[in-house]
Amino acid sequence: EPEVTQTPSHQVTQMGQEVILRCVPISNHLYFYWYRQILGQKVEFLVSFYNNEISEKSEIFDDQFSVERPDGSNFTLKIRSTKLEDSAMYFCATEAGQANTEAFFGQGTRLTVV
Amino acid sequence: AQKVTQAQTEISVVEKEDVTLDCVYETRDTTYYLFWYKQPPSGELVFLIRRNSFDEQNEISGRYSWNFQKSTSSFNFTITASQVVDSAVYFCAPRSRDDKIIFGKGTRLHILP
Numbered sequence: 001e002p003e004v005t006q007t008p009s010h011q012v013t014q015m016g017q018e019v020i021l022r023c024v025p026i027s028n029h030l031y032f033y034w035y036r037q038i039l040g041q042k043v044e045f046l047v048s049f050y051n052n053e054i055s056e057k058s059e060i061f062d063d064q065f066s067v068e069r070p071d072g073s074n075f076t077l078k079i080r081s082t083k084l085e086d087s088a089m090y091f092c093a094t095e096a097g098q099a100n101t102e103a104f105f106g107q108g109t110r111l112t113v114v
Numbered sequence: 115a116q117k118v119t120q121a122q123t124e125i126s127v128v129e130k131e132d133v134t135l136d137c138v139y140e141t142r143d144t145t146y147y148l149f150w151y152k153q154p155p156s157g158e159l160v161f162l163i164r165r166n167s168f169d170e171q172n173e174i175s176g177r178y179s180w181n182f183q184k185s186t187s188s189f190n191f192t193i194t195a196s197q198v199v200d201s202a203v204y205f206c207a208p209r210s211r212d213d214k215i216i217f218g219k220g221t222r223l224h225i226l227p
Contacts, residue, residue, distance in 0.1 A: 043205060
């Protein structure tokens, strides 16, 4: 069964450092998303990406965040200067593009900012 | 504006009991889609079921069943004969047409042996 793969599974970084979270989507999927879940809280939408550009972003997704799909396969989330409050589980999700189909989520990357 | 409410924060039941998880989705859209995801202790998000707003037929799949009532905006999910492995956080996750999936706050389900 095809799956969304995220790397790394866990990253620890010092405050102020840049991190890049990577996602390999399911091959025929066209829509990509990043979500975030602070420990014990709900899953929050960050950004959606289609046709090599951002479709929508939440208020959480400020200037320190960026996304790209540089090589047509990996979908990345970059956090330029991490803050303590960026510590969370980050989920990548991809879907074929029809509203009535489910999004497939990766296993998540746990980011810990110290 | 859209709003998804999972009023049950935490539920505990004894193994083999049936349990129903509640979800209310308020939207002005007439076409929308409803999903349930499970998040076990390992942390991943696992898709469980999908429903369209224009189909109110209730369905059963194995130990899972769901009851969708458009008039009350409720999309409830039932696990029959619960098992310890069902212990997880369950998220109701609706989306309106051409929009992203949004998540409720989740219901933490404890199945006690």
